[in-house]
Amino acid sequence: MKTEILETLLLDHALGALSPEVAALLEAHLAHDPAAARRAAELTETLRLARAAVAAPLEPPRKSLDVERLRQAQRHQRSSTRRTEILRLAACLLLGLGLGWLIRITPATEEHAARPIAVAPLPALTPEPPLHFWSIARIAPGASEAENSRRLRWTSPAGVPRTTSIQ
16 A cells, blocks of 8 residues: 555544544554554554643533623613712702802991091102104104104115115
């Protein structure tokens, strides 16, 4: 028998995938061929060890889902959340009213109303001239404009300033 065919048959036999007739013929061949029998024993042992290593531990059975208990817990959570929101709102209102009461402005009583109000007279101020901006005219009111008849004009930062006369 060819080696490739024998290896395939040995592997199928170790996995339990052979029909009973083919398994009987393979057993007969293994009885006459000791090398093939050793190879079959090695494959069987390897598969046994692989199955033992991969075998998952058995988990305890899980309880079934109790839907009614979950719905009841959800209703309880909704009502407690609603109750908490109402209590928070009430606490904010009480805090606001309490602080408002503490810092309230008391109306004038007769004791305060009987006192005369002291009014301090304003010092006599000299009126400012109607000029709104600082100018030469405020420093030297008699200066003539003839002295300053020229003006410096600079229209561009790249250009040269020019002087022009004022008319």
